[in-house]
Amino acid sequence: MSSFVSVVLLVLLLTLIGSGALLFVTLKYYWGERGKPPATGEERRRQHEEELKLRARQIEHALQNPPRPRDPSFWNNRKVR
Structure with missing residues (x-):
């Protein structure tokens, strides 16, 4: 060969x-x-709705609890209170 x-x-x-x-x-x-097997039809729609509800809750939480800004001083790395 x-x-x-x-x-x-x-x-x-x-x-x-x-x-x-x-x-x-x-x-x-x-x-x-x-x-x-992978989700189909109604199950996929239900999962999508649950995802949207979770995202809405996350956005609402983020709006109610905004991140605290840092001190403008470069060397001070602690968060402002």
Whole structure:
């Protein structure tokens, strides 16, 4: 067998191994220990609404509790009270 053919076979073998590993990891992630496929339709909408409520609470908290500014002096690294 020539070296060119052996290189081509090696590349094909490594490609198949890599594709198999990717397929295995993908299937294990989506249908493995988590136990269910990705969210669909109504479940995704519900998750999105919960996310929006959480973001609204975070924004409200940030507006009620703004960060304290630093002292303009470069060497004083403590927060102003």
